[in-house]
Every structure is written in structure tokens, then in C-alpha cells.
Amino acid sequence: MIRLAVVSGKGGTGKTMVAAALADISGVPQVLADCDVDAANLALLLAPRQLTTEEFRGMEVARIDPDLCRDCGICADRCRFGAIVRRDDAWTVEPLHCEGCGVCAYVCPMGAVRMEPHVCGEIYTSVTDRGNLAHARLFPGSGNSGLLVTEVKKRAVALSEGADLMLADGPPGIGCPLIATVSGMDAVLVVTEPGISALHDLARLVTVCRRFGVRIFVVINRFDLAEDICREIEDYCAKEGLTVVGKIPFDPAVVAAVRAGRPVTRGDSPAAEALREIRESLFSGLGLI
Numbered sequence: 001m002i003r004l005a006v007v008s009g010k011g012g013t014g015k016t017m018v019a020a021a022l023a024d025i026s027g028v029p030q031v032l033a034d035c036d037v038d039a040a041n042l043a044l045l046l047a048p049r050q051l052t053t054e055e056f057r058g059m060e061v062a063r064i065d066p067d068l069c070r071d072c073g074i075c076a077d078r079c080r081f082g083a084i085v086r087r088d089d090a091w092t093v094e095p096l097h098c099e100g101c102g103v104c105a106y107v108c109p110m111g112a113v114r115m116e117p118h119v120c121g122e123i124y125t126s127v128t129d130r131g132n133l134a135h136a137r138l139f140p141g142s143g144n145s146g147l148l149v150t151e152v153k154k155r156a157v158a159l160s161e162g163a164d165l166m167l168a169d170g171p172p173g174i175g176c177p178l179i180a181t182v183s184g185m186d187a188v189l190v191v192t193e194p195g196i197s198a199l200h201d202l203a204r205l206v207t208v209c210r211r212f213g214v215r216i217f218v219v220i221n222r223f224d225l226a227e228d229i230c231r232e233i234e235d236y237c238a239k240e241g242l243t244v245v246g247k248i249p250f251d252p253a254v255v256a257a258v259r260a261g262r263p264v265t266r267g268d269s270p271a272a273e274a275l276r277e278i279r280e281s282l283f284s285g286l287g288l289i
Helices: 015-025 042-046 076-077 104-109 144-159 176-182 196-210 227-240 250-260 270-286
Strands: 003-006 030-034 047-066 084-087 090-093 113-128 131-138 165-173 185-193 215-221 243-248
Touching: 003 015, 003 176, 003 196, 015 042, 015 165, 015 185, 015 215, 015 250, 015 270, 030 042, 042 131, 047 104, 047 144, 076 084, 090 243, 104 113, 104 185, 113 144, 131 144, 144 165, 144 176, 165 176, 165 215, 176 196, 185 196, 196 215, 196 227, 215 227, 215 270, 227 243, 243 270, 250 270
Parallel strands: 003 165, 003 185, 030 131, 030 165, 185 215, 215 243
Antiparallel strands: 047 113, 084 090, 113 131
16 A cells, blocks of 8 residues: 655645545545644545544643642642642642643652543544545644644554555644654655745755655645746756656636535646646556556
8 A cells, every 4th residue: 555645844835635636536445544633624625424533642631639739839839831820729730731741740749649641632534435534633732743643544544454545634844743644654745836935845844754765746736826936946856856746727716616625626627637637647656557
């Protein structure tokens, strides 16, 4: 099974639009994963039917037992994150501020503080007319997004029997969620756009992805909005030995399709045609056709 992640160096490049389009027209047995757990949107374009929901427990957080606490305040003095506060004449823990370090439990002379698992998200498995989908939602303010991405990928693998392709919609940027997404993949498709910041972030993303030994392909979205910068991106890719599998023109049909909650490839338009050509070039390079 080929494992492909669609990623981007910055948000707003059209990454999820491209991932949904490729899922729609792949034509091979596949399993899908939405690894952008902070803002999972792939399901919005593929109309999934949800099968299972599972709590995701990330790092532990502290909890103070008021029956054992003797109000000494040592835990609050030692907490470097300001997570232990005074409320209703008692010490309590603010879960959003707790980093799970366990210092408070270590220094408490009465054993009144203990570390407990904290529910910080949900993991879903769903079915679409283009294959099974693993996706998740990280609760606002929660950490451990990289760990949740890893769990999503595990669910996708469990759903992948008979699949020739695992297609993951990755997160933007180069942080922990991106690293968790790219790890173990065979290839990445980087979606960029003709902008100075996009070119800068493309270079950073390529540097990170190369650490994982994955094959790197590039697609330039809305290339005709700034063709001079588009040429700079193409020059950069040529210099770095990166394969540009295609360019997508600016197309109002894309906005209309996203608003309607469907992949743009469900209709005929310049962008849809470009995506079909990208599919041919990309899948040929991956050995899927």
C-alpha cells in the first residue's frame, strides 16, 4: 500500500480541496485519513457516515483531592505554569494550564495531588462513497495534536484491508502534527500557491520532509494569480530536484464546490481538469497506474 500525505507549508493554499479531489478521482482501492486534527475539514467535502466515536486521552493533568489537601500551598509555589489557583478557599488545578509535568504530585507532602488522564479530543471512523475515513477532533485549547494524528493513522491502517493507497490530508506548517503525519509515509504532495510567504514556507516544509526520506511532489494552486512568483516556485523546485506534478488555475468553480460541500472534480471546470491531469502524473510517479 502506498501512503501519501497532502501537506502545505502554510494554511489557505487549497490543501484539503486537492486531497478531496484526489480521493474523489483516485480510481484505486483506498483508505482516507484526516490528519489535520486541529481543523479537520476533509469530511465536509466527502459526506461521510460516521461509524464509531472514541475518546482521545492525551497527557495526564493534575487533580487535587480536597479531603487530603492541608492547604500548605507548596504545589502552587512549585508550579511553573500557574496551573494551581485559589478558588472557593481551596487549591484547584486549571486543566488548560496544566502541562502534566507532575511536579505538584511529587512535592505534595500529603499525597493530595495525583495525575489523571484527560479527555482532550475524539477519534472517529466513517465510511464514504470513496472509501473508509479515519478522522478526529482535538478540543480547543488541548495539546498532544501530534499524538492524536498518530492515533488517526493507526485507525486508518486498521481500515485499510484491500487498499492500494492511504491518502492523508495533513496539517499546514512544520510543527508536531506535520511531523506525525509525514512519519511512515512513502510520499508527500505539497500544495503551494504563488506568494512570497508560500515560497518561504515551501522551502521550510521541504527541509522537514526530507528528514523522513519521503518522495516529494509539488502542485501549485491558483498559479495564474502571480505568474512571476509561480516561475520562482518552479525554479526553486527544479533547483531542489522536486517534481511539479501540475498547476491549478484560479477557478470560481472551486469556491462553489466547497460551499456545496463536494469535491470540485464532481463537475467540469478548468480546476477540475487540472486536478485530473495532476492525478495522472502523480499516480504514475507513485506506480499506482
